[in-house]
Amino acid sequence: MDGLADRTGLTRRAARISADAMVALGLLEREGDTYRNGETAAAFLAGRTHGDLRPFLRFWDKISYPAWCGLAEALGSGPSQEIFELDDELQKVASAGIEAILAGPAAAFPQTFDFSPHRRLLDVGGGTGSWSIAVARKYPHVEATVLELPAVVDIAREHVAAAGLASRIDVVAGDAMAGALPPGYDVFLLANLIHYWSPEGNRALLQRVRSAAEANSRLLLADFWTNPTHTEPLHAALMAGEFAVHVRDGDVYSVDEVRGWLSETGWRCVEHAPLVGPQSLIVAEAA
Incomplete structure (x- = not known):
């Protein structure tokens, strides 16, 4: 003792x-x-294993728990600080923590969607690049670009380089919510991005992606999708509180809501498949 x-x-x-x-x-x-x-x-x-959750505990300690202490204020008038406003040190904590807790879904992703017919992936708001790394490891013919905010770009580049994939995964700075997305990709990934925005913001984002997509392109949406009442799966439903204390417009959304947005923005939903735990994948094609 x-x-x-x-x-x-x-x-x-x-x-x-x-x-x-x-x-x-x-x-x-x-x-x-x-x-x-x-x-x-x-x-x-x-x-000692690939399922190391210590970075997520640091995220809880340094970022999530202090934010939850302001739950009443966040629900009433919005969070005092959004997760987009972290300083450089806390951004590293956030990026590592989010990557750790989503390691399971990221690993399941290339097993769930068949990338064989596709060549170029645009990972919009791709964080540390972990989802693109998982794809590149399974599909050697796929090249990817991670589009992220400037505060995260260096973190993503370090992760990609450490994975030995810098020749196949590019990391570029950009804001998915502002300006046109780069053309020339046949598959687009939005992994855990939709929950940051309002319905209006998400429709605008999906339209922006559609404008960059060519015929036969695929759109992949991974997130904590819920049932129509936003009450199941349990952990997905509870994540609404986590998003509310970190992001002014953060929320969880149902599969039916997303299907509606896709239809309105030039996409056709073709599949909804489980990943790991409460995370699942919506697959759409350019209509």
Whole structure:
């Protein structure tokens, strides 16, 4: 117990209380005064597997929890700070945390949609580039471009370079909500982007993508899509609160709502497929 207290900077009493609580939750196992990681902690919190969620805990600690402390204000008049306004250090925390919690859906994505007929992917608002990286690893013939805000571009370039894919994945600065998108792509990905915007903003975004799309192009929308009442899946429904404390217009949307927007903006919905957990994929083609 003394060693645990020293490593965590807690008093011996506080370390014992915290450790015993984590034993009760199943995160730790205890034998006498010795504590060790339980199965869940070893899998997700020890940094020894691909499912390392420690970056997401840092996101919770530094960004999400402080934002939730302002829930009443956010619901009444909007968040005091939007996630787009983070400083450079917190942006790195946010990018790493979001990538970690979405690692499962990103890995499932190229298994769910067949990229064999496609050659060029535009990953709109592609974050760290993790979804494009997953595609490029499975489909060696696909080239991708990650379009991101300037604050995220360097982070994405580092991730792409670390994956050894800089020759096939380009990262460019741009605002998906302003100006025309670059032409020459036959598949467009909007992964966890729709939930940042209002219905009006999303219709404008989908129209902007359609203007850049050629015949037979595909549009892929990955997000926390819900049922018509926004109450299922459970975790997807609860994400509405997370978006509300971070983004003024953030919300969750139903598959039916998105189908309507697609129809209004020149797309035809052709498939809705599960990814991992509460995330799913809507596939549309240029009408």
